[in-house]
Each structure stands twice: as C-alpha cells, then as structure tokens.
Amino acid sequence: MKRIALIAHDGKKPEMVSFVLQNKQVLRKAQLFATGTTGKHIEDTGLSVIKLMSGPLGGDAQIASMVAAKEVDCVIFFRDPLDKHPHEPDVQMLMRLCDVHNIPLATNPATAKMILLGLFEVN
Secondary structure, X not given: OOEEEEEEOHHHHHHHHHHHHHOHHHHOOOEEEEOHHHHHHHHOOOXXXXXXXXXXXXXXXXXXXXXXXXXXXXXXXXXXXXXXXXXXXXXXXXHHHHHHOOOOEEOOHHHHHHHHHHXXXXX
C-alpha cells in the first residue's frame, strides 16, 4: 500500500480538499498521513487519515522524520508562498529531506496529480 503525506497551509486548505475530492478513488488505495487541521478536513471528505500534530506545532517535522525513515512514498504539500509562516524552517527542512531521500514532493495540484498518476498507474 502506498503511503502519502498531505499538508496544506491555511490559505491552501480549500485547494487540498478540492484535490482530495477529485482524487478520492485513488487516495482510497493509499495510507494517508496529514498534519492536524489538514487531516481533519480530509476526514470530512470521508477518507481515513492518520493525523499528526499541527504543522506549526511539529507536524511538518514529524512528516520530515517519516521522509528520512522512508516511511512515506510521496509528500503533497500545498504551500502558500505569498504568506509568512512561523514554522518556515520546518517547511524548508521537509523539502530538503524530500530531495536528500529522493521522495517525490508536490507543492501544487498539477504536480500532485502527476505524482498520483505515477504511483498508481505506472507501477
């Protein structure tokens, strides 16, 4: 079973919910992990998700740890590049670890869709 981490900054949570709803049938086949509030929004779509801490409280770092341990197959992180975030160092660490450990990282819906296609239709 594929393991997918889902994160969305506050301004991108509606975009994440829309993405999840559009890709619900594919995402049902995966084990989903999400940071706190994003996880609650995903649960509201009817999907099962393992919720971690809120991003600013350490959830981004928890997912970064999972990336380093190869416990996720991809990360979908809808970032809000136009807003400041107090936990930006954790965000940068997560992105760096995805690169270091060769874990696919999507920061927008178009890239996320391509990753899902690769995970579930090519393999």
